[in-house]
């Protein structure tokens with residue numbers, strides 16, 4: 041079975057060599073700044089090389105003796121050239137990682153180690169914060185190799201990626217790959233001709249031999265981390281991810297009909313391009329799919345059950361057969377983890393060590409902090425200062441999980457402002473930072489990416505409905521904040537004309553009150569957070585404040601794909617007020633023993649508002665996506681219901 045192997049071609053000195061190596065299929069190129077190296081380049085030469093390459097192709101700077109050169113100089117060079125990571129040889133200051141972070145340096149740091157024999161392999165567990173080690177021969181750059189099997193031993197005590205270098209060439213790279221089972225290989229002299237230039241035939245032969253050998257690697261050891269290795273013995277059947285085509289939308293410009301697109305500062309376009317191509321590659325890569333499938337099963341608890349809610353059906357006086365899709369049973373208590381797991385693995389794959397997110401009520405922040413802890417990423421969560429105050433338990437959760445929570449004092453100091461601030465951070469630190477958006481909103485490719493990661497909900501609903509009822513459901517309901525649980529539940533059924541789709545918005549104090557979150561029912565097309573979609577606006581076109589008792593639905597926009605489905609009539613909208621949602625929490629708790637999130641309660645409340653033809657027909661199969669559990673809402677519930685009634 042195959043597993044991806046990254047190929048780094050190092051010691052690039054000219055734009056011509058860089059283009060040759062990129063065309064041959066290299067994943068990363070290395071430029072050397074070490075003063076004594078014969079492959080040394082100047083900053084200007086390195087920048088010209090960087091600029092000649094597609095943004096998704098990593099350029100890694102190789103430095104010697106960070107102790108003497110000082111981390112600051114290295115970081116300044118990295119910024120000036122636009123490096124995607126730095127690789128350090130020789131003496132490493134013990135506090136390098138903390139000083140790197142202190143200097144605001146968010147790029148991954150790779151450490152090169154020279155090995156002769158087993159005794160020369162240091163304890164790698166001390167290299168916390170190091171994204172990758174490069175195991176090299178005894179005298180780096182000399183073309184001598186080390187016993188490759190040491191790389192497999194190193195894996196037992198190092199969670200980052202392991203690359204192998206030292207004396208590799210087209211003839212021995214296959215043996216090295218099979219023996220070392222590394223995440224990547226690194227070569228400089230083995231692909232050069234006598235005059236020290238990269239030789240086209242050797243470059244192509246090297247890439248070809250390495251990739252062919254990777255086909256034979258056991259896939260149990262995943263490239264992402266040793267964690268995947270430990271959890272290789274899944275007791276559940278892994279889902280097949282991304283088997284269905286993404287469909288025609290979004291189009292090449294990231295548009296869903298009239299909606300979506302990219303309305304962002306120019307500086308973000310390359311980063312969004314890089315993200316899109318990285319995701320398209322990952323989606324097609326069996327190793328990424330398997331790593332994600334394993335975490336979704338063994339860590340998050342997929343598949344979630346589809347539960348027949350008999351007593352709820354009776355209480356509603358409905359003839360239709362009502363099922364609940366139990367996303368509330370997912371780890372961290374909501375569907376959000378489907379998205380953050382996928383984006384976390386993507387960040388790892390892109391070599392980004394810093395993982396930032398925005399959050400409103402804190403649910404997405406908690407899911408992001410969870411995944412960052414799991415995968416060893418550094419997590420920063422932006423949260424409106426008002427939300428920090430209101431959502432103290434989730435702030436505490438994020439901190440316990442090791443994330444830094446940054447309160448945002450701008451605007452109304454809520455989700456919209458946190459999202460602006462996260463985008464600003466990303467613009468500034470784009471090279472080493474991954475921005476994990478929490479809903480199917482934002483600039484292209486986020487609505488596509490988040491939908492692809494959430495659509496497993498609807499795929500499971502289809503399978504489970506076939507198993508329980510022998511056919512697809514007649515209707516699927518989901519609450520709509522930004523729209524991720526809804527598009528996740530709906531996407532499988534968009535082309536199934538027999539399945540009616542209902543998006544349930546927050547009616548707050550009532551749709552006529554001006555205090556609600558019903559962007560599809562009451563909004564107009566406008567631009568927020570980088571994309572065009574339905575938006576709550578005042579008469580001057582200013583973004584209006586949303587209101588809902590459930591923080592997750594308290595957002596003035598909605599993702600572009602739902603906007604499009606709504607505009608074309610494929611999606612019908614319903615709504616539920618704060619009071620109706622509160623009553624639905626109690627109804628579900630009393631009749632099924634399930635305490636659901638206030639967001640999800642909107643979808644339960646909307647069951648009563650379904651067309652009578654559906655509700656009164658005993659053959660109807662209706663599925664409600666129960667997006668999350670209610671523990672987080674206990675404070676709100678206690679103050680609204682006085683701890684018990686009705």
Ligand SMILES: *Cc1c(COP(=O)(O)O)cnc(C)c1O
Nearest residue numbers: 479521522523524525592639668
């Ligand atoms: C965040 C959240 C929502 C709203 O977000 P969507 O992107 O619209 O799904 C709904 N339900 C729960 C439980 C949430 O945590």
